[in-house]
């Protein structure tokens with residue numbers, strides 16, 4: 317099971333699509349529960365993965381170090397905006413199996429949405445790359461200014477092991493999108509180009525770390541993805557600063573999302589609903605995202621546009637399978653090189 321732990325609700329950035337610190341009406345700014353309770357809850361699970369989350373978790377870097385020392389888990393994961401990486405001692409950074417750094421592609425796009433932080437984040441990533449041997453993932457929000465081909469190539473070029481993204485859809489702030497529909501067209505043709513590039517590379521035995529392609533391929537070649545693919549509400553839960561347990565970390569204020577507390581444990585699972593339950597792509601897409609599946613904030617048209625991006629990605633990856641199998645047959649790679657993510661490392665697979 318994945319446990320996403322809010323180390324703080326505060327953030328040192330105010331990105332346009334997010335808005336920064338979480339409002340106090342949703343959760344208190346800092347942890348109010350006893351860490352022993354978290355330890356007791358998490359350590360019941362021998363397969364526990366802890367992901368440090370926020371707000372910006374590294375505003376509480378020493379708390380992260382304390383939790384790593386205190387709570388046993390199979391893997392530790394960090395999702396950070398990358399600005400305060402140097403606040404963590406190297407020995408603790410090395411204990412993290414996965415570090416996801418939020419960066420939205422080229423400098424001009426990143427700094428438009430996140431403020432002028434690209435240079436500092438890249439400098440910190442270069443510093444980290446000198447000694448960090450875990451999985452370093454660039455985590456991107458795909459918005460109107462995103463050119464998915466350019467931005468993914470740029471981030472792989474910076475030496476990230478993997479690149480993952482989420483489309484800023486459905487709960488984006490009013491007015492941030494001008495024309496989502498046209499962007500979806502451009503995005504889908506970008507996905508076709510990316511998958512073609514990925515296939516050409518795989519034919520040379522080179523598996524590019526593009527998470528949505530790998531995660532879809534995993535469902536075709538190995539086993540169905542969970543539904544939703546991020547595991548929210550079934551195999552992944554978040555622990556808010558006041559010790560509530562929620563299915564998904566991003567909407568702790570929604571009644572359906574609250575699944576229990578550290579005191580009472582997990583009281584319910586939260587299921588994906590129709591139309592995704594009976595969808596033929598369900599074993600891969602799994603409804604994409606619990607929030608998207610339940611809260612149709614952009615109405616039917618918005619749902620269908622996002623759904624179209626999911627189906628398009630899946631169909632493109634399906635067409636890459638012969639190249640993959642050829643490369644395996646020719647001994648250029650082994651099936652196990654294609655199994656990603658190896659555990660739930662908070663990459664939600666379907667953007």
Ligand code: SF4
Pocket residue numbers: 591592593595596597598601602603604622623624626627
């Ligand atoms: S492809 Fe669309 S309908 Fe099917 S599971 Fe995904 S989001 Fe739901």
Ligand code: SF4
Pocket residue numbers: 544546547548564565566604605606607608664
């Ligand atoms: S994909 Fe959706 S349900 Fe899953 S963690 Fe992200 S916002 Fe929550």
